[in-house]
Amino acid sequence: xxxxxxxxxxxxxxxxxxxxxxxxxxxxxxxxxxxxxxxxxxxxxxxxxxxxxxxxxxxxxxxxxxxxxxxxxxxxxxxxxxxxxxxxxxxxxxxxxxxxxxxxxxxxxxxxxxxxxxxxxxxxxxxxxxxxxxxxxxxxxxxxxxxxxxxxxxxxxxxxxxxxxxxxxxxxxxxxxxxxxxxxxxxxxxxxxxxxxxxxxxxxxxxxxxxxxxxxxxxxxxxxxxxxxxxxxxxxxxxxxxxxxxxxxxxxxxxxxxxxxxxxxxxxxxxxxxxxxxxxxxxxxxxxxxxxxxxxxxxxxxxxxxxxxxxxxxxxxxxxxxxxxxxxxxxxxxxxxxxxxxxxxxxxxxxxxxxxxxxxxxxxxxxxxxxxxxxxxxxxxxxxxxxxxxxxxxxxxxxxxxxxxxxxxxxxxxxxxxxxxxxxxxxxxxxxxxxxxxxxxxxxxxxxxxxxxxxxxxxxxxxxxxxxxxxxxxxxxxxxxxxxxx
Amino acid sequence: xxxxxxxxxxxxxxxxxxxxxxxxxxxxxxxxxxxxxxxxxxxxxxxxxxxxxxxxxxxxxxxxxxxxxxxxxxxxxxxxxxxxxxxxxxxxxxxxxxxxxxxxxxxxxxxxxxxxxxxxxxxxxxxxxxxxxx
Numbered sequence: 001x002x003x004x005x006x007x008x009x010x011x012x013x014x015x016x017x018x019x020x021x022x023x024x025x026x027x028x029x030x031x032x033x034x035x036x037x038x039x040x041x042x043x044x045x046x047x048x049x050x051x052x053x054x055x056x057x058x059x060x061x062x063x064x065x066x067x068x069x070x071x072x073x074x075x076x077x078x079x080x081x082x083x084x085x086x087x088x089x090x091x092x093x094x095x096x097x098x099x100x101x102x103x104x105x106x107x108x109x110x111x112x113x114x115x116x117x118x119x120x121x122x123x124x125x126x127x128x129x130x131x132x133x134x135x136x137x138x139x140x141x142x143x144x145x146x147x148x149x150x151x152x153x154x155x156x157x158x159x160x161x162x163x164x165x166x167x168x169x170x171x172x173x174x175x176x177x178x179x180x181x182x183x184x185x186x187x188x189x190x191x192x193x194x195x196x197x198x199x200x201x202x203x204x205x206x207x208x209x210x211x212x213x214x215x216x217x218x219x220x221x222x223x224x225x226x227x228x229x230x231x232x233x234x235x236x237x238x239x240x241x242x243x244x245x246x247x248x249x250x251x252x253x254x255x256x257x258x259x260x261x262x263x264x265x266x267x268x269x270x271x272x273x274x275x276x277x278x279x280x281x282x283x284x285x286x287x288x289x290x291x292x293x294x295x296x297x298x299x300x301x302x303x304x305x306x307x308x309x310x311x312x313x314x315x316x317x318x319x320x321x322x323x324x325x326x327x328x329x330x331x332x333x334x335x336x337x338x339x340x341x342x343x344x345x346x347x348x349x350x351x352x353x354x355x356x357x358x359x360x361x362x363x364x365x366x367x368x369x370x371x372x373x374x375x376x377x378x379x380x381x382x383x384x385x386x387x388x389x390x391x392x393x394x395x396x397x398x399x400x401x402x403x404x405x406x407x408x409x410x411x412x413x414x415x416x417x418x419x420x421x422x423x424x425x426x427x428x429x430x431x432x433x434x435x436x437x438x439x440x441x442x443x444x445x446x447x448x449x450x451x452x453x454x455x456x457x458x459x460x461x462x463x464x465x466x467x468x469x470x471x472x473x474x475x476x477x478x479x480x481x482x483x484x485x486x
Numbered sequence: 487x488x489x490x491x492x493x494x495x496x497x498x499x500x501x502x503x504x505x506x507x508x509x510x511x512x513x514x515x516x517x518x519x520x521x522x523x524x525x526x527x528x529x530x531x532x533x534x535x536x537x538x539x540x541x542x543x544x545x546x547x548x549x550x551x552x553x554x555x556x557x558x559x560x561x562x563x564x565x566x567x568x569x570x571x572x573x574x575x576x577x578x579x580x581x582x583x584x585x586x587x588x589x590x591x592x593x594x595x596x597x598x599x600x601x602x603x604x605x606x607x608x609x610x611x612x613x614x615x616x617x618x619x620x
């Protein structure tokens with residue numbers, strides 16, 4: 001492999017290109033016109049513009065992306081996360097074009113990317129899954145079977161991911177209505193309206209395990225990540241190791257994940273996600289790609305997961321056996337989103353007028369000064385990753401780093417993240433996926449106190465031309481007193 | 487560069503754009519909007535020129551308009567201008583954050599105008615629909 005095309009954008013495109021270039025290979029990226037000024041395009045050895053009916057559609061145009069890769073002389077395509085990363089047809093088309101797909105084999109994506117097939121596969125091999133009803137098993141009785149599971153229920157699109165179209169139903173009277181809405185969303189986002197329903201575990205933790213498999217049948221796990229800090233079913237803070245697990249449980253959950261991957265003949269990097277509650281864990285789904293939160297695993301293991309992905313795609317055997325893998329310290333990732341935590345985490349837009357990031361922690365950032373944050377793409381702008389000896393030290397380091405993230409022109413969530421990780425619940429490691437919703441008092445930025453307000457007004461006045469000019473226009477003393485003289 | 491302001495009894499030293507001492511200030515402006523990063527927090531301030539303040543007072547009642555609470559796209563319009571609606575009737579469905587969100591009539595009335603069409607994307611604060619008297 002001498003040249004890799006990255007079929008993605010934002011922070012992950014830049015992060016992948018960094019490893020590609022560090023390994024002495026040529027890094028190419030595709031981009032929509034809205035991303036022409038992005039750091040990934042600036043960093044790449046070559047950038048190829050792609051178009052689409054919408055900006056997102058450009059990054060989903062598999063034929064155009066493969067054509068770009070061939071034109072640019074790429075040997076391989078890295079799909080990143082989202083977009084085409086878990087699309088078996090794309091992986092197959094990449095291989096048919098004579099290129100390497102940096103990810104699992106198409107048939108593995110097909111098996112594990114379909115939540116329903118994946119659950120059936122996992123259950124068949126004796127691993128734990130939550131009680132569920134699958135529409136496809138017998139569509140006419142689906143609602144009835146869903147009702148029989150009992151509240152609360154979680155409705156999900158079969159083809160879904162990233163929390164899209166998921167709904168919790170606590171009042172069974174609303175079940176039919178919620179099924180319809182989930183179906184409509186599933187059709188729109190995934191072109192597939194099939195649903196499944198599972199028993200919702202109250203106050204669950206989301207714990208996932210990173211796995212690596214090679215083309216020679218070797219599979220290892222790289223320990224777990226806890227990703228229970230979520231809003232709208234999407235993660236915003238992830239950490240490794242999980243504060244919930246003791247060593248025996250850690251071994252059990254990590255070996256379960258490695259076992260599932262081994263049964264699937266898994267090749268490349270993947271993540272097995274579990275719901276954990278009351279001392280039990282259930283298989284949730286497997287993500288057949290690099291995850292957003294992979295840097296916390298890199299921090300505690302010292303590995304570069306993109307480098308491992310590339311080596312595996314080239315056919316090399318894993319460099320480390322399970323017993324050689326060690327973890328050190330505690331790592332936390334904080335996702336920096338263009339959103340307003342005080343208004344229900346709605347996305348925000350605006351120009352990046354000023355951007356300054358701390359330079360003593362890892363920052364994976366997909367925007368730069370002068371760029372516009374638009375509603376066209378996912379609102380995640382950057383990730384901040386800290387690593388320290390203990391969890392408490394990591395939290396302190398994260399808060400210090402968050403305070404030094406300066407992005408002016410578009411509201412971001414850094415102050416909220418700082419309040420979140422300083423709550424008694426987070427400090428105690430007492431986490432569950434509904435915790436953020438239970439802490440409405442920390443959502444909005446507090447109003448500035450009187451001293452801060454005065455400082456703000458002084459700064460504001462200094463930077464407001466109308467105020468500065470009005471001050472200059474104040475007439476000279478003699479002119480203003482007019483006729484009056486002593 | 488160091489600027490000192492006295493505000494009331496307090497003196498404030500400002501170091502624009504620098505991280506010096508315990509008071510670090512960064513400022514950016516866009517039109518009449520100011521973004522100020524101070525001690526780890528970012529504040530947005532809007533300068534309100536006198537002309538705009540008076541215009542605000544004279545504006546139509548805000549309760550006649552459905553204003554987009556966030557950027558998004560219109561998935562479906564359930565009504566057209568002239569339609570009579572009752573409180574709770576579906577007006578339109580938008581999509582934002584990969585979720586559908588229905589908007590229902592907040593009072594009885596007649597649809598005065600629909601300012602968006604199906605498929606249209608919009609920014610926050612866009613007036614989507616105006617409701618007239620019943």
